[in-house]
Amino acid sequence: MNETCYIDGFGPLPIVKPDGVASLGDLIRQAAARAAALYPVGGQTSISIGAPPSKAGQIVDLRALAKVIDFPARDMTVTVEAGITMKHLSNLLARENLRLPIDVPHADCATLGGILAANVSGPRRLGYGTLRDYVIGISALNDEGNEFKAGGRVVKNVAGYDLCKLLVGSFGTLGIITQATLKLRPLPELQTVLVLMGEPGQLEAILTSLHVSRTRPVCVELLNQAAARTVFAEAKLAVPDTSWVLLVGYEGNADAVAWQVQQLVKEVGKQRRIDGRIDFTAKPLCEAVVELAALPMIETTFKASILPSATAAFCQQVDREPQRPLVRAHAASGIVYGHWPSGLTLAQAASMLTTWRDLAVQGQGSVIVPRCPSAWKTTLSVWGQPRPDAWLMREVKAKFDPKGIFNPGRFVDGI
Amino acid sequence: MTTATATPLAERMRGIVGAGNVLSSASDLVVYECDGFTIEKNKPDVVVFPSSTEQIVAIVKACVELGVPFVPRGAGTSLAGGCLPVGGGVMIGLAKMKRILEVNYRDRYAVIEPGVVNLWLTNHLKPQGYHFAPDPSSQGACTIGGNVATNSGGPHTLKYGVTVNHVLGVELVLPDGRVVHTGGPVEDAPGYDLTGVIVGSEGTFGVAAKAWVRITRNPEAYRTLLGVFETVDDATNTISDIIGAGIIPGAREMLDSLILQAVEAAFRFGFPLDAGAVLIMEVDGLDAGLDQDAERIIEIAKKNNAREVRKANTDAERLLLWKSRKQAFGAVGRLAPSYCTQDGVVPRTKLPLILRFIQEMGAKYDLRIANVFHAGDGNIHPIILFDERDADQVKRVLNASHAILDECIRLGGSVTGEHGIGVEKIDFMPKLFTPDDLAMMVRLRTAFNPDNRCSPHKMLPTAGACIEQSKAGRRAAL
Numbered sequence: 001m002n003e004t005c006y007i008d009g010f011g012p013l014p015i016v017k018p019d020g021v022a023s024l025g026d027l028i029r030q031a032a033a034r035a036a037a038l039y040p041v042g043g044q045t046s047i048s049i050g051a052p053p054s055k056a057g058q059i060v061d062l063r064a065l066a067k068v069i070d071f072p073a074r075d076m077t078v079t080v081e082a083g084i085t086m087k088h089l090s091n092l093l094a095r096e097n098l099r100l101p102i103d104v105p106h107a108d109c110a111t112l113g114g115i116l117a118a119n120v121s122g123p124r125r126l127g128y129g130t131l132r133d134y135v136i137g138i139s140a141l142n143d144e145g146n147e148f149k150a151g152g153r154v155v156k157n158v159a160g161y162d163l164c165k166l167l168v169g170s171f172g173t174l175g176i177i178t179q180a181t182l183k184l185r186p187l188p189e190l191q192t193v194l195v196l197m198g199e200p201g202q203l204e205a206i207l208t209s210l211h212v213s214r215t216r217p218v219c220v221e222l223l224n225q226a227a228a229r230t231v232f233a234e235a236k237l238a239v240p241d242t243s244w245v246l247l248v249g250y251e252g253n254a255d256a257v258a259w260q261v262q263q264l265v266k267e268v269g270k271q272r273r274i275d276g277r278i279d280f281t282a283k284p285l286c287e288a289v290v291e292l293a294a295l296p297m298i299e300t301t302f303k304a305s306i307l308p309s310a311t312a313a314f315c316q317q318v319d320r321e322p323q324r325p326l327v328r329a330h331a332a333s334g335i336v337y338g339h340w341p342s343g344l345t346l347a348q349a350a351s352m353l354t355t356w357r358d359l360a361v362q363g364q365g366s367v368i369v370p371r372c373p374s375a376w377k378t379t380l381s382v383w384g385q386p387r388p389d390a391w392l393m394r395e396v397k398a399k400f401d402p403k404g405i406f407n408p409g410r411f412v413d414g415i
Numbered sequence: 416m417t418t419a420t421a422t423p424l425a426e427r428m429r430g431i432v433g434a435g436n437v438l439s440s441a442s443d444l445v446v447y448e449c450d451g452f453t454i455e456k457n458k459p460d461v462v463v464f465p466s467s468t469e470q471i472v473a474i475v476k477a478c479v480e481l482g483v484p485f486v487p488r489g490a491g492t493s494l495a496g497g498c499l500p501v502g503g504g505v506m507i508g509l510a511k512m513k514r515i516l517e518v519n520y521r522d523r524y525a526v527i528e529p530g531v532v533n534l535w536l537t538n539h540l541k542p543q544g545y546h547f548a549p550d551p552s553s554q555g556a557c558t559i560g561g562n563v564a565t566n567s568g569g570p571h572t573l574k575y576g577v578t579v580n581h582v583l584g585v586e587l588v589l590p591d592g593r594v595v596h597t598g599g600p601v602e603d604a605p606g607y608d609l610t611g612v613i614v615g616s617e618g619t620f621g622v623a624a625k626a627w628v629r630i631t632r633n634p635e636a637y638r639t640l641l642g643v644f645e646t647v648d649d650a651t652n653t654i655s656d657i658i659g660a661g662i663i664p665g666a667r668e669m670l671d672s673l674i675l676q677a678v679e680a681a682f683r684f685g686f687p688l689d690a691g692a693v694l695i696m697e698v699d700g701l702d703a704g705l706d707q708d709a710e711r712i713i714e715i716a717k718k719n720n721a722r723e724v725r726k727a728n729t730d731a732e733r734l735l736l737w738k739s740r741k742q743a744f745g746a747v748g749r750l751a752p753s754y755c756t757q758d759g760v761v762p763r764t765k766l767p768l769i770l771r772f773i774q775e776m777g778a779k780y781d782l783r784i785a786n787v788f789h790a791g792d793g794n795i796h797p798i799i800l801f802d803e804r805d806a807d808q809v810k811r812v813l814n815a816s817h818a819i820l821d822e823c824i825r826l827g828g829s830v831t832g833e834h835g836i837g838v839e840k841i842d843f844m845p846k847l848f849t850p851d852d853l854a855m856m857v858r859l860r861t862a863f864n865p866d867n868r869c870s871p872h873k874m875l876p877t878a879g880a881c882i883e884q885s886k887a888g889r890r891a892a893l
């Protein structure tokens with residue numbers, strides 16, 4: 001195999017593509033024997049997240065492990081190998097009127113294993129939760145190249161420790177995920193997005209009224225003007241002219257959605273301009289907002305996790321910075337992203353990161369840098385200060401991967 | 416352990432929590448020799464009731480120093496023997512840590528001490544239109560600390576999730592006395608989801624001293640339907656078809672004819688006594704849209720030969736229906752002196768097969784078995800009626816239970832959907848999991864509880880001498 005690739009400027013790392021679990025196991029045993037590292041990848045859509053690798057080794061491309069193992073649609077579960085792309089998976093599920101309600105950018109490239117490891121989520125996490133809520137069984141290969149599993153294929157199961165939770169969001173540092181069983185949801189009968197226009201002084205009031213609204217939105221997405229411009233242009237829709245835009249999504253049966261649209265207009269419509277988009281126009285808008293994070297023009301991204309009640313103030317503060325980013329927030333979940341196209345300098349990024357982190361601390365939260373030029377990663381701390389429980393995480397890592405085979409150096413606190 | 420060493424242990428504990436919060440006399444300890452799983456019994460040497468994290472830390476450190484094991488206990492409603500003090504030692508009762516420390520409606524979380532009873536939190540939130548979503552049938556007694564430890568479910572879990580979906584963070588006293596705080600009210604904290612593995616660890620990772628839990632807005636409205644069927648098959652097909660139609664009811668509970676008789680005698684709801692099975696089906700959410708769903712459900716039930724579908728017309732009717740369901744276990748007491756509940760899971764579409772199998776086991780072992788369970792999740796709860804004074808019956812009960820659980824595994828399911836492994840189901844773990852699976856679970860436990868001092872001999876089969884000790888305890892109990 002002569003293909004190679006860099007991760008965060010580290011490399012060149014040879015790419016190997018095992019054709020099944022057995023050959024993957026061999027690779028792990030060989031790496032262990034040579035004290036080398038393995039960097040598992042799928043579609044490489046989240047590869048920019050993390051610190052640079054700390055050890056020579058190989059990249060393991062898992063896309064050949066893409067079989068559908070079992071799809072008992074009437075049980076609303078599916079078991080698939082980790083290398084399957086999300087596009088392929090959602091097409092398969094849609095045939096049975098089912099879905100995994102997780103927003104995944106670049107679904108044509110992103111693999112299930114990759115999104116599980118990176119715990120990808122999007123706007124609709126408000127209504128549907130995140131991947132941890134859907135993984136009911138998982139298989140992975142351990143540091144000895146042996147397959148282990150946890151959970152099972154039934155939607156309710158408390159036998160054994162829930163290693164599914166541990167592996168979701170572990171960024172491939174505890175083992176290589178080979179297979180997962182997912183709980184599914186029916187496709188909704190109808191999708192709508194209401195577009196609310198707002199000016200800076202009104203944001204918290206709008207968010208509070210949404211919080212107490214009789215309606216139950218599945219997403220409350222807040223965009224500054226720059227982000228709105230990009231999203232609406234991608235969706236080929238006229239761009240709203242206000243400094244902030246809120247996208248409020250409803251999904252469900254037709255009666256419930258229709259009622260919620262009318263109700264929201266009643267509740268907040270008098271003070272705000274509202275523009276409703278149902279099904280046909282809602283879809284491109286939803287897609288554009290999901291894809292925003294993955295646009296190739298974006299070079300640097302910050303992600304803040306804060307209390308939902310702190311979100312409006314946070315967004316307005318970071319919107320005032322001289323190098324104004326595209327600001328978008330899953331506002332009711334307290335997740336705020338700032339995206340910068342190229343042009344930012346390291347010094348500007350570092351100074352802004354300090355501002356973001358100071359502000360996030362006030363909202364009891366933290367900030368990570370999911371994307372930036374590789375060279376900056378020695379200066380910017382991409383994961384931020386280790387949390388107080390980081391020592392226990394290191395303990396878990398030491399038990400699962402004592403030789404440091406899996407993605408060494410890339411995760412929090414040097415894990 | 417002998418009384419000679421128990422006394423200094425008790426003295427040491429009194430020094431930490433005060434004399435009024437330590438039980439050590441044989442008559443007091445009897446209450447704590449088992450939980451809701453009564454087949455195995457063993458008394459702890461002492462029961463201690465701390466009132467703060469600091470006191471838990473001091474208790475745990477004393478246990479380390481004195482080389483004794485300890486086990487956390489909430490309300491003791493575990494049905495798997497999670498609270499059994501194998502090898503004696505200190506039982507840490509959390510009943511006195513029962514404060515709701517903070518409720519933040521805007522950010523939708525609450526911080527609670529572990530001894531807060533599940534229903535108290537929901538009642539506390541009620542005036543603001545919120546609740547704590549996990550609602551085990553034991554919610555009037557069980558503690559949230561216990562729910563966190565066992566990852567409890569309840570009738571509403573298919574739609575709303577189990578406990579782990581509603582726990583944001585935990586303050587845990589580790590078995591060496593260190594305190595770790597995982598997660599918290601802010602989502603997506605960078606790092607491993609330690610909260611996710613602490614939930615459901617059945618008290619083997621340490622003592623949960625505090626939890627951050629999600630609070631959920633109440634549904635605006637309900638439509639509660641009672642479907643009456645001639646056969647269990649018709650009832651289970653109805654469930655599959657409802658879900659196939661894209662409707663996820665908040666709850667779907669099935670009661671078979673034997674349980675109906677017991678419940679009817681207790682609550683006089685007006686259940687038909689000659690039905691093969693009834694289904695309680697509830698859709699909830701916004702008022703708008705519920706009629707659409709309810710009509711579809713009625714249509715689907717009729718298509719599956721429902722004899723009739725009744726609607727709960729008033730709130731009182733709905734509450735009585737739910738009371739009948741939640742207290743069904745209690746009502747079983749009318750049918751036999753003792754009963755034992757099993758907790759297995761099968762893929763939902765395999766429900767008719769497992770129910771037929773249960774019926775066959777009833778015939779084979781000459782036992783009466785009633786069924787009331789969370790049908791939407793495929794989570795069965797066969798209740799085997801017996802008389803515990805009859806040793807032969809007890810043996811048949813165990814044989815029938817084991818056969819049913821083996822069949823759940825064969826059908827692609829699990830041996831526990833919500834009650835846990837505890838001591839009861841340890842022997843099934845090697846049937847569900849390979850040695851490699853179990854080895855990784857042991858690795859995880861070792862990160863939290865390396866000396867296995869906290870709740871030893873639970874969840875995972877142990878190799879070597881220790882097993883002898885626990886088996887001896889079991890024989891003594893039987």
Ligand SMILES: Cc1cc2nc3c(=O)[nH]c(=O)nc-3n(C[C@H](O)[C@H](O)[C@H](O)COP(=O)(O)OP(=O)(O)OC[C@H]3O[C@@H](n4cnc5c(N)ncnc54)[C@H](O)[C@@H]3O)c2cc1C
Pocket residue numbers: 450451486487488489490491492493494496497498509529550551552553556557558559560561562563564565566567568569570617618619621622623624744833834870
């Ligand atoms: C009539 C009846 C109906 C039931 N219905 C349901 C149901 O619908 N769904 C369901 O899931 N369960 C049900 N159960 C089982 C039981 O109620 C649950 O498992 C409950 O969560 C246990 O809570 P508890 O406070 O009684 O915990 P306990 O029984 O005291 O303890 C259970 C386990 O948790 C550990 N533990 C307790 N507190 C802590 C703590 N603070 N830190 C660490 N570990 C701790 C214990 O060591 C033990 O292993 C039912 C039980 C009964 C008797």
